[in-house]
Amino acid sequence: MRDITARKLAESEQTRLSMILSATPNETYIFRTDTLRFTYVNQSALDNLGYTLEDMQAMTPIDIEPEMTKASFRELVNPLLTGKQAQCIFQTVHQRKNGSTYSVEVYLQVVGEGKERTFLAFICDITERKQEEHCQATQYAITRLLSSAKNLEEIAQYIMQTICKALSWDVGALWKVDEETRVLRCIEVWQEKADCAQFIECTRQNTFAIGVGLPGRVWKNNKVEWIIDVGWDSNFPRIAAATSAGLRAAFAFPIGSRDRLYGVMEFFATTLREPDKKLLDLMEGLAGQMSQFLDRKQSEESLHYAKNKAEAAARERAEILAAVEAFFICVNGEGAVTTWTPRAETIFGISLEKALGQPFTELPIQWSWKEVAVAMEKANDTINSIRIEKIRLAHQNGKEVFLKLTVSPICDDRGVTYVFMGEDISDRLALEHDLVQAQKLESIGHLAAGIAHEINTPTQFVGDNIRFLADCFSDLAAVLDRHRVLLSSAKAGTCAPDLIEACEAEARRVDLDYLTEEVPKAIAQSSEGVTRIATIVRAMKEFAHPGNDEKACVDLNKDIESTVTVARNEWKYIADLTTDLAPDLPLVPCLLGQFNQVILNMIVNATHAIADVVKSTGAKGTISIATRSMDGWAASLGTWSRLRRIFTCLNYGPLKLPPCCLRSAASFCQSRFSRRCIEERSLRARSPSSSSSIRLWPTTCLSRFRA
CATH class of the missing domain: 3.30.450.20 (PAS domain)
Incomplete structure (x- = not known):
């Protein structure tokens, strides 16, 4: 044992x-x-x-x-x-x-x-201890960031980096509410993992409505949301990209101010993580901090905006009073001047001290007092603003300017106060004068492609003929060389048969008879092409001539032909244009530039009207232009066939304008008819079933002459 x-x-x-x-x-x-x-x-x-x-x-x-x-x-x-x-x-x-x-x-x-x-x-x-340490460090770091930031976007990257590094998360994203489309859009991303590029790209490209995806759920519920494993979440649209990047757990929390949600911040980890109450409490605290930050910034921005707006309004009032181009004059019920702005001092040459308190009608202003008195009386009767579009003002130094004046009545217990607002329109009138030439150049620009085509066609066959002549010259030179050899042999007293045969062979090779027949034709065609090009260029030069403010005696037939040539590409595919110009038509004093513009608009408008009728039928209309000497007047007549209705009378101020059709009325009126161009005109229009015609007798543009 x-x-x-x-x-x-x-x-x-x-x-x-x-x-x-x-x-x-x-x-x-x-x-x-x-x-x-x-x-x-x-x-x-x-x-x-x-x-x-x-x-x-x-x-x-x-x-x-x-x-x-x-x-x-x-x-x-x-x-x-x-x-x-x-x-x-x-x-x-x-x-x-x-x-x-x-x-x-x-x-x-x-x-x-x-x-x-x-x-x-x-x-x-020690998970709880570590989390507590990390939470405190995170909260402290974010508090420091918020205390010095101007806005949330500029520190979003640092906030997400701080949370991810301190709490061991791998990816962070900031979503902002798009107020216009009411969806969440990703505006910032931070990542720790290097293999999340596909997921990051997917996140940037996606938008989420309320309730959709993790950000949408946070938006809807307005609280922190946690997902243990995104791979098993049925409401996570980015599941494929997240799984590919190895992302598992996720959480997100809302960021908002007092009255609205600003956005959502979400985070992802590559490991499974159970919901952590302390972390959730921390995120709610951070969300509160950010919300307070947004509220504070919103209040600061509101105050700053209100301050800037008030300062801007004060500056604007000061700038208007100091630099406004229009002048303002107030005249009380007794007729005395109560307001006289700096611009009024400049325009009228009367200082504020000399104008205030003085009777308005006694001021030394050299303009039409009759027009001003009529406007004041009409404003008083109608209690409406009355405009004087142009009134001439003469300065003491002899210089003249033109003013646009508005008289407005203001009624109160003390009677009627008149407010005169006006501006110097002299420069504008000068610009309008320049605009006439600019519109002509605009018309040329519109026709440029067609004119280029018209020049290109003769240029092409002139070039082809020149190349043909060059080839012919080479062949003729070869024939001449053979004959020179034969001539030299003959001078020497011998005339070898082989030399004669060589000359004949060379003549047969180059087809001398053909060259003899075709070369003159090529030269004639080339001459014709050069003439056509010269005609087009000359017509362009004449049409584009700027003219001047004074009437000059011109050949109307020649100007009509030039305009027809310039506009050829506009009408040649739509209509046949014929002219019947009276050879006895004398020189007529008129404003040449404006006359050319009128003729051009009439041709173009007629072409458009015909095009609307024939459309795709393949048919062509006819435009006929004729000039006559009738009872001591120069007359221009036009007929446009294949139109059921051509003209309608259009009142344009004091003038009667004949637009070629309703669709072209506006462009016709824009051809700058004015009193300086046409003071009177007589219009007769008829509309039979097959044709329409117009007769135009302008007394200034086509002036009266003695036959």
Whole structure:
């Protein structure tokens, strides 16, 4: 028999120690020093990790510590094995069976002697402590950012970077509400992972309505939302891109001011994470901070806007009074001047001191007081503003200007006050004069493509003929060379038959009879082409001549022909144009530039009217232009065939204008008819079924002459 008391006591002590280790809330591990395989894992560790004891006995610490490699772990525990350290304390991360992680603090030591030596590790879960530290650091950092920022966009990247780095998240995105389309758009992204480019691009391109996706849910519920695994979420449109990037857990929180939601900030991690109440509370606190920041900035912007608006209004009033081009004069019911602006001083040459309080009608203003008095009387009778479009003002130095004047009555208990507002329109009238020439150039620009085509056609056949003549000259030169040789032989007293045969052969080769017949034709055609080009260029020159303000004696027939030539490409595909110009028509004094413009508009409008009728029928209309000497007047007559209705009389101020058709009436009126161009005109129009005609007798443009 052997005494086994000691063994029993040891087994009892081991059982008691095992029960104590199993009951402790901290994780306890025992693993071999050689293979690092676990030999014992207490129940707290098994419950937390999610493995069975059999699973753990096939594993090593490296399997549950993703931040460690076998080499780095061996390097860490080597001082314990060599006796340099009795205990090693370090912080790391443990990974559960489901892939989630948690922070731990490890107390590691070697127990036993010799071959019985083994590692004993006590593990404290410091997740809450770490989170608390990270939360405090994050809140402090974001508070500092908000305190110095001008707006949320400029610090969004730093806020997301701070949250991701402090709380171990990998991707952050800021979504802003598009008030116009009522969707969320991504405006900023921050990423820790380098392989998230596809997910980032997908995030930037997507927009979410309220309730759609993680940002849309936050917008709808106005609270923090958490997703444990986006791969299993049915309301996550970016699931494919997120899965490809290895993103798992996600959360988002709203950012808003007092009266509206500004946006949503969301974050992603590559690990599964259960909802963390402390983290959720932190995010709600951060959302509140950002909301307060937005409220403060909104208030500051409102105050700044109101201040700027008030200052701008004050500056605008000052600038208007100091630099307005129009002048203002107020005359009270007694006829005395009460307001006289600086612009009025400049225009009338009367200072404010000399004008204020003086009777308005007694001021030394050299204009038509009769027109002014009539306007004041009419304004008083109608209680409406009365305009004088142009009134002449003479300065004491002899210079004349033209003013546009508006007389407005203001009725109050003291009677009627007249407000005179006016401006110097002398420069504008000069510009209108220049506009006449500009419109002519505009017409030339409109016709430029057609004119280029008209010039190009003769240019082409002139060029072809010149090339033909060059080839002919080469052939003729060859024939002449043969004849020179024959001539030299004849002069020498011999005339070899082979030389004669060579001359005849060369003549046959170049077809001398053909050249003799065709060369004169080519020269004649080239001359005709050059003449056509010269005619077009001369017509352009005559049409584009700027003219002047004074009437000059001109050949109307010649000007009509020039205008017809310039407009040829406009009408030649639509109508046939014929002219019947009286050869006995004398020179007529008129404004040449405006006359040319009128004729051009009439031809173009007639072409448009014919085009509207014939359209795609393939038929062509006819435009006929004739001039006659009738009872001492120069007359221009035009007929346009194939039109059922051509003209309608259009009242344009004091003048009767004959637009070629209703559609062309506006452009015809814009041809700058004015009293200076045509003071009187007689119009007769008829509309039979087959043709229409117009007769025009302008007494200034086509002046009366004695036949």
